[in-house]
Amino acid sequence: xxxxxxxxxxxxxxILEAVDVEGTQQKVVMIPFxxxxxxxxxxxxxxxxxxxxxxxxxxxxxxxxARYMLEGTDAEGxxxxxxxENQGTWETGFVPTVVTDSPLLAGWETxxxxxxxxGAPGGVLIRISRANENE
Numbered sequence: 001x002x003x004x005x006x007x008x009x010x011x012x013x014x015i016l017e018a019v020d021v022e023g024t025q026q027k028v029v030m031i032p033f034x035x036x037x038x039x040x041x042x043x044x045x046x047x048x049x050x051x052x053x054x055x056x057x058x059x060x061x062x063x064x065x066a067r068y069m070l071e072g073t074d075a076e077g078x079x080x081x082x083x084x085e086n087q088g089t090w091e092t093g094f095v096p097t098v099v100t101d102s103p104l105l106a107g108w109e110t111x112x113x114x115x116x117x118x119g120a121p122g123g124v125l126i127r128i129s130r131a132n133e134n135e
Contacts, residue, residue, distance in 0.1 A: 005129050008108065009039030011070075011084075013123040016049060027056040033123060037070050041105060042082060044072015063089055074104040082108075086115050086126065096128050 013035040020029040032049040050068025057063075070082045080102035088094035094115040098108040112131035117124050 005132055007039065007127050007129045008113075009037045009042055009128050011035050011037045011126040011128070012120065013050075013126060015123040025058070029054045029056065033068075035068065035070075035123075035126075037072065037082075041075045042070070042072060042080070042102070044070040044080075044082065047071050047081075061089060061091065063087075064094070074102045076104055078102060078104070080105065084128070086128075088115075095131075098128075 013033045016032040016034070018029055018031040020027060022028075031052040031054070033046070033052065034049060035046040037044050047069045050066060052064060052066040054062045054064050064087065066084070066086045068084055070084065072080065072082075074080050080100060082102070082105065083099040084096050086094050086096040094117060096113045096115045098105075098111075098113065100106060100108060113128055114131040115129075116127045119125075
């Protein structure tokens with residue numbers, strides 16, 4: 001697996017119907033989703049729905065935490081699962097944490113990773129890559 005900023009996988013997310021609650025100190029929005037992941041090292045789909053939980057403070061800034069489990073195959077064709085927890089804010093960026101049962105992808109568990117999120121038809125496109133060590 002190559003160096004900095006290499007895209008490890010792209011995740012095409014389809015958003016389902018959100019639910020929310022507004023309290024006295026913050027609003028919480030939970031957005032369930034389905035998704036497909038593709039990349040040079042892993043291809044798969046979300047098992048059941050994933051969920052993006054957004055906590056929005058009085059200042060309007062949102063802290064996002066998306067959690068989901070992917071099931072598919074690694075680049076060696078071995079069936080595996082990949083859990084992703086992607087956290088952050090629009091202001092500071094997003095940092096994914098990965099847990100996998102694939103020996104080929106095990107290095108992702110300790111690698112410095114970053115994620116980008118951009119709008120796409122019906123949802124968003126997430127790109128997970130190695131973090132740039134110079135940032």
